[in-house]
Amino acid sequence: MDLAFWWLLIITVVFMLGWAAARYNLRYLRSKSENLLSSCFKGLNFLLNKKPDQTIDTFIEAVKLHPEITELHFALGNLFRQRGAIDCAIQMHQNLLLRADLRPNERHHTLYELGQDFLKAGLLDRAEEAFQRLYGSEYALSALQALLTIFEIEKEWHKAIVVAQQIEAMGILPLRKEISQFYCELTQEALQYKKIDNARIALKQALCSNPKNIRVTLLSGDIEIACNKPVQAINYWRQIEQQNPAYLLLVAHKLMQAYTAIGQSQKGVALLAHYVEAYYSSDLLDVAYQHIAELSGIDSAHALIRVKMQQSPNLVAMQRLLEAQIMIAEEPYKSELELMRTLIRRHAKNMPRYMCQNCSFQAKLFYWRCPSCGGWETYIPQRIEPIN
Numbered sequence: 001m002d003l004a005f006w007w008l009l010i011i012t013v014v015f016m017l018g019w020a021a022a023r024y025n026l027r028y029l030r031s032k033s034e035n036l037l038s039s040c041f042k043g044l045n046f047l048l049n050k051k052p053d054q055t056i057d058t059f060i061e062a063v064k065l066h067p068e069i070t071e072l073h074f075a076l077g078n079l080f081r082q083r084g085a086i087d088c089a090i091q092m093h094q095n096l097l098l099r100a101d102l103r104p105n106e107r108h109h110t111l112y113e114l115g116q117d118f119l120k121a122g123l124l125d126r127a128e129e130a131f132q133r134l135y136g137s138e139y140a141l142s143a144l145q146a147l148l149t150i151f152e153i154e155k156e157w158h159k160a161i162v163v164a165q166q167i168e169a170m171g172i173l174p175l176r177k178e179i180s181q182f183y184c185e186l187t188q189e190a191l192q193y194k195k196i197d198n199a200r201i202a203l204k205q206a207l208c209s210n211p212k213n214i215r216v217t218l219l220s221g222d223i224e225i226a227c228n229k230p231v232q233a234i235n236y237w238r239q240i241e242q243q244n245p246a247y248l249l250l251v252a253h254k255l256m257q258a259y260t261a262i263g264q265s266q267k268g269v270a271l272l273a274h275y276v277e278a279y280y281s282s283d284l285l286d287v288a289y290q291h292i293a294e295l296s297g298i299d300s301a302h303a304l305i306r307v308k309m310q311q312s313p314n315l316v317a318m319q320r321l322l323e324a325q326i327m328i329a330e331e332p333y334k335s336e337l338e339l340m341r342t343l344i345r346r347h348a349k350n351m352p353r354y355m356c357q358n359c360s361f362q363a364k365l366f367y368w369r370c371p372s373c374g375g376w377e378t379y380i381p382q383r384i385e386p387i388n
């Protein structure tokens with residue numbers, strides 16, 4: 001939970017204590033609550049002024065003064081975690097767990113915080129153990145969500161499916177999309193080990209979980225290729241045009257390879273040219289350019305690039321245009337063009353290509369699961385480019 005939230009919670013509790021002390025004339029309690037309130041405001045002030053070290057000191061002081069208020073421990077632990085002092089957070093929560101006077105809900109909360117400490121420290125087995133002890137408690141849903149994150153990190157897809165189904169059974173969060181992706185991961189794993197039957201079984205489950213999952217269509221084609229059936233693979237991959245043409249980029253090159261395998265590369269090139277025309281993207285153009293240059297010659301590829309550059313200038317097409325011009329240019333222009341191409345290539349190489357729609361994390365590779373926020377299907381395979 002957010003640290004500011006903790007402060008507000010603690011301040012509310014202390015206010016109530018102070019009010020009760022004043023109302024019933026409890027002088028000792030009144031004095032203690034006034035001291036604590038003063039510490040809390042001091043800590044909040046440091047927090048708002050972004051002085052984390054002083055905030056920690058104030059918290060430690062407050063915890064020493066009032067060890068019985070568990071919220072103070074949780075707030076301090078949260079701050080330790082945020083500052084990277086995971087060892088301190090772990091030790092504090094472990095000590096808290098040893099206390100005999102903890103109420104069951106406080107014990108569960110402490111265990112949950114300890115699990116978060118282990119997760120942040122990368123001690124996944126210990127985090128898993130802590131969260132598993134929370135089954136059936138008021139922290140069950142949060143613990144299951146944390147377990148799901150752990151299994152995703154560990155790529156334990158079978159376990160992730162079980163946990164996601166448990167969360168769904170609680171009727172709060174729909175996770176069909178995620179479960180479908182977990183089955184896709186299992187399909188991919190099975191394909192890597194050439195276990196075709198297992199791949200088909202997992203993919204069928206992925207389709208059942210989410211019939212709109214485009215990755216299922218992609219993987220269906222991959223399975224057919226693994227079975228040496230390029231015609232069937234082409235049939236699957238061509239369906240992507242109807243599902244969502246933005247994803248054609250992910251199969252454009254594979255489609256060409258499949259058409260080449262059945263001796264119909266010209267048909268493949270014509271299909272790619274159609275995709276470029278109907279669903280233009282600089283990366284699709286890039287794939288089409290390579291195959292057109294190889295099969296129909298540099299003049300045809302050059303003509304295509306020249307037209308597209310005039311319609312929608314971008315760095316990828318610019319590189320290809322320069323390449324085509326280098327082929328026909330003579331010195332000294334050839335060297336100058338080569339220099340320009342090198343500079344553009346260097347610049348383009350360092351540019352991120354895709355952006356997560358959830359957290360805006362930018363990456364050079366396309367991911368089904370965002371490496372930053374962990375969201376599934378948050379990337380669209382479309383290049384982000386300043387010049388467009």
Ligand SMILES: [Zn+2]
Pocket residue numbers: 356357358359360361370371372373374375378
């Ligand atoms: Zn993200």
